Amino acid sequence: MENYYLSLVCIGCVWLVASCNVSTSRKQTDLVPKDSVGQLSGREMPVQEVPMLLLNKLGELYGDNLPGVVGFSVESKNCPDFIGGIYINDRDTLVIQIKGDSATVRQRLEKELQSKEFIVEPCKTYTQKDLFAINDKLVERWRALENTSVMRNVTGAGVGTHDIEIHLIVNTPEKRREFREQVMDSPAFRFTGVETPVENITVGVNDTLGVAIRPEYTVYSTESDSVKFILYNRSGKIIHCGERHFITYEDVGGVWRELPINGNFVDIGYWVADDDYREFTAFLYPKIHSNPPGRYRFFYEVTVGDHREGARLKMMAEFRLSDNKKELEQATKTPLPVF
Template sequence: MNTSTGEKNVEVVDTGIDETENLNHSEEILILETLGKEYGGSDPHISRLTLESPNSPDFIEGFYFDDANLVFQIKGDTVKARQVLEDASGSSKFKLEKIDGNKYSQKELNIICEELNEKFRKLENNSVKRNMSSWGVGSDHVYIKLMVNTPQKRGEFLKEVMYSPAFRFEGREFPVINEMVGVSDTLGISIRPEYPVFSTESYQIKFMLDNQSGSDIIYGDMYFITFEDENGIWREYPRGGIVHAIGYIVENNTQAELKASLYPDVFPGKPGRYRYFNDVRVDGKGILLMVEFRLSSDENELKAAKKTVLPKS
């Protein structure tokens, strides 16, 4: 059976600029656009001020949004800096923050973040690397989001990747309770695991999505997994990486193969019950699909597990 039959990519959403940000900071965004034209040189692709704008004044060490306020980080005379920026932008709706060594500037944070990027590129593909979900520059720090944010995992990162006082770690230390439920078979749409049981050592598992609904269905790469702990409480399995907003169409009378990642070297999965969730849409209606599976370390049980066979279209 060709599980890719009927499945096609329908959209890629670039979420580079947050439209909510534009609505909340319309006047401040206009200031950045005006300064971008003033200091951007001859490059027509530069629409806003950046720290790389070729003609930007040397006194600008960075800028960021603090709630509703646009804040420029300034080195040196703030009175003179305000006059220059007001004349260039035609607005006074911004704040100034003097950089005096007690706080990291955006320029300094960008340098630290670029060093982190380089360390990541050279890092061996191990559990420390896989535990890094995302990172970037905040207003006064470099944030690092870990799938599992425990003292041990933070220590491993600082030892094997990089140390900086500018780092601020984010992410959950303990799996949160998530007792959500969905459906595995409804309106001609069904989902089943490739096998009823997978190894606790699995890095990737698969699910079979069957569409007999009479309509096309759409699903994406956004999914989550829950597991039942030793007390019978369902908790959310840690998620890793950045999920891209890509949608796929599964035509009627066809199947698709869905994949999910596990991270046994980051968060060892214990034998037991697990659930996979994916939100699909059919005729404009959202349906939360859920399918249950198990993880096991019993070799005999794993060998005896039979592969799912879907009916022919």
């Protein structure tokens, strides 16, 4: 019924934000005088190259990389105790987090790196070394509890420069407390995610240009974990689509809001041949947040014809959730579209 191709895999589990992120906010024409980086280079260079050269130099001094591999990590077994972390800031400058006397450490680093083009940042809270150690414990807890409801609310966690970001589907005080009590607690944690569902008045089409989308049933239980949808193709061309989608619902005040879901998708590209269809499932997460009875809308983008230049359509399928047992018993499958 369908074909697929893997374009890019981006799985949201536990991700580690690398210690160094190169910023490209400055123009490539910004140059640093060659004498400001000592003997690292005998030419003028874009500012973006300077921190990378310094990192390579640190790798030569303290790294334990395999032959031919350059760079530096604070997790290197040869990393000195006074270096607690390292990153590149938004001004394309290398920042070295240090423990101890900053003046003494800076003097030593200037001599070893043969450069002054870096910033020494005294550690006031957590170093990256500290954060990596905390994150290792978090990963252990994650694996032990991965099938529990508290962990299904977590879409990812990442080590930053000064804290560990934990992203929740529902980021309310109650959910944060639940995480701290049942999973792990640390002052290093910074929670992100939606606390109150945002307003979203997006609309789409359910039938156009020979393309139609329908829910399998017109009504589902408020306790349903998922809803199945069917995309029909009678366009005369191939349809290109993926996994990404979102859902909105109408609240008691008549305002359409976005339903909190896991927004991390495996980015697989599918194609649906003419006179064919594709079935797919969207999850509703009733064990993370209550889903009130009422109207819901499922949104899904497709491209008709050439995946670069074809017509892009925002398809929308409306369905209902109900807590009425009799209504649910009488639920029927959605009629097939008429072309």
